[in-house]
Amino acid sequence: MSQVPTFPDGFLWGAATAAHQIEGSPLADDAGPSIWTRFAHTPGMTLNGDTGDVACDHYRRWKDDVRLMRDLGLQAYRFSVAWARVLPDGTGRINQAGLDFYSRLVDELLANGIEPLLTLYHWDLPAALDDRGGWLNRDSADWFAEYASVMYRALDGRVKKWVTLNEPWVITDGGYLHGALAPGHRSLFEAPIASHNLMRAHGAAVRAYREAGAHEIGLVVNIEPKYPASDSEADRVATRRAHAYMNEQYLHPALLGRYPEELEDVFGAAWPEWPKQDFELIRQQLDFVGINYYTRGVTEANDSYPLKAGSVRQPLATYTETGWEVYPKGLTDLLVWFKQTYGDIPVYVTENGAAMYDPPIADVDGDGRGRVRDPLRIDYLRKHIAAIHDAIRAGVDVRGYMLWSLLDNLEWSLGYSKRFGMVHVNYATQERTPKDSAHWYSGVIRSHGRSL
Numbered sequence: 001m002s003q004v005p006t007f008p009d010g011f012l013w014g015a016a017t018a019a020h021q022i023e024g025s026p027l028a029d030d031a032g033p034s035i036w037t038r039f040a041h042t043p044g045m046t047l048n049g050d051t052g053d054v055a056c057d058h059y060r061r062w063k064d065d066v067r068l069m070r071d072l073g074l075q076a077y078r079f080s081v082a083w084a085r086v087l088p089d090g091t092g093r094i095n096q097a098g099l100d101f102y103s104r105l106v107d108e109l110l111a112n113g114i115e116p117l118l119t120l121y122h123w124d125l126p127a128a129l130d131d132r133g134g135w136l137n138r139d140s141a142d143w144f145a146e147y148a149s150v151m152y153r154a155l156d157g158r159v160k161k162w163v164t165l166n167e168p169w170v171i172t173d174g175g176y177l178h179g180a181l182a183p184g185h186r187s188l189f190e191a192p193i194a195s196h197n198l199m200r201a202h203g204a205a206v207r208a209y210r211e212a213g214a215h216e217i218g219l220v221v222n223i224e225p226k227y228p229a230s231d232s233e234a235d236r237v238a239t240r241r242a243h244a245y246m247n248e249q250y251l252h253p254a255l256l257g258r259y260p261e262e263l264e265d266v267f268g269a270a271w272p273e274w275p276k277q278d279f280e281l282i283r284q285q286l287d288f289v290g291i292n293y294y295t296r297g298v299t300e301a302n303d304s305y306p307l308k309a310g311s312v313r314q315p316l317a318t319y320t321e322t323g324w325e326v327y328p329k330g331l332t333d334l335l336v337w338f339k340q341t342y343g344d345i346p347v348y349v350t351e352n353g354a355a356m357y358d359p360p361i362a363d364v365d366g367d368g369r370g371r372v373r374d375p376l377r378i379d380y381l382r383k384h385i386a387a388i389h390d391a392i393r394a395g396v397d398v399r400g401y402m403l404w405s406l407l408d409n410l411e412w413s414l415g416y417s418k419r420f421g422m423v424h425v426n427y428a429t430q431e432r433t434p435k436d437s438a439h440w441y442s443g444v445i446r447s448h449g450r451s452l
């Protein structure tokens with residue numbers, strides 16, 4: 001970047017988390033179990049048998065964590081609601097204690113000048129609904145709309161930015177096709193059905209919001225630009241399929257009212273006939289789209305997958321703990337593609353970050369305070385925020401940045417093995433220690449990006 005970056009007035013600087021990954025106490029105060037409570041307690045499903053039983057103990061430490069956000073200067077905080085705290089059976093009976101937890105959290109955020117950005121669903125379906133077929137049941141759209149309406153009635157006005165779903169692609173690719181995530185199904189036939197019902201649920205929740213809410217609602221997707229590993233026709237076809245499968249499978253129905261044509265070929269006999277009226281439900285006017293960006297996908301033809309496409313690991317820049325390539329330009333390319341494909345819909349980067357090897361906490365300055373020196377994370381964040389600035393200069397209406405994540409937390413099936421936080425969590429003592437990246441990010445926020 002040649003000159004000092006200037007971000008638009010009102011550009012929102014925040015951080016993101018998710019209920020199951022930080023809260024702990026999943027069954028406290030009459031909450032019901034979720035599919036992740038069940039999945040993590042199933043032997044062999046998570047690394048080291050790690051569960052969300054304690055996590056970051058945020059359910060009890062929420063007030064201190066909001067104080068930490070204030071001290072870091074966050075302007076916004078993206079979090080998710082654990083559906084089964086509010087509706088232990090998924091529908092019907094409301095658990096007031098669960099609703100009160102989120103109401104108190106929102107009030108504390110507002111009292112500290114932090115804008116809440118609420119995600120209704122971040123993967124933790126009530127187990128009682130999974131027992132009724134979960135996302136494979138077409139009734140799931142009604143279940144989700146009922147839950148969403150409970151939350152709108154309780155919090156709308158205090159919460160002014162709502163997200164229906166976090167990453168429908170991961171929910172179905174992980175939970176229904178490959179089985180690595182809850183509920184752990186492995187079925188090419190189930191995956192498109194779960195995807196479709198998730199998008200029907202998204203549409204039903206937006207429709208309910210238009211009747212009950214008065215502010216902003218959007219969808220969050222994880223998308224990554226796909227680049228062919230070579231200019232061979234086979235790799236180019238594979239890249240197109242991978243792009244349709246991850247990047248268009250959810251945005252097309254939500255914003256264009258149709259699926260990309262490649263999906264019928266990708267799923268073959270497993271691709272159902274969809275009722276036309278479903279797309280009238282799915283396609284709803286959105287106030288914004290959230291994009292979660294971590295890396296790109298270099299893609300080659302590979303007949304051993306249903307997709308007939310595989311990712312090619314890039315040798316040089318995969319020093320993240322997840323092995324994901326560091327490729328900031330992919331974020332610029334993606335944001336420009338989004339605008340070119342779907343038009344001028346406001347965008348938030350609702351997740352971006354990296355799990356890096358973090359050295360142990362040490363009193364490196366001799367001032368009695370622990371420090372975590374994470375220069376690689378700072379470098380990653382700096383380059384990706386600069387990539388957003390490049391997209392803004394190219395005309396993309398990016399409204400904010402939510403760093404993933406505020407805290408080290410439970411990385412789903414990978415347990416506590418990956419640390420994405422800008423704040424270190426000692427899981428034995430629950431002590432929080434802002435890493436160097438947290439102090440750096442505070443400076444970025446204070447300077448509105450000019451200190452990049």
Ligand SMILES: OC[C@@H]1[C@@H](O)[C@H](O)[C@@H](O)c2nc(CNc3ccccc3)cn21
Pocket residue numbers: 018021166167170174222292294351404410411420
């Ligand atoms: O993996 C880091 C975060 C995760 O902790 C969040 O809960 C989730 O919203 C999230 N989504 C991605 C996007 N990529 C992804 C790819 C394959 C499997 C899982 C996530 C990364 N992350």
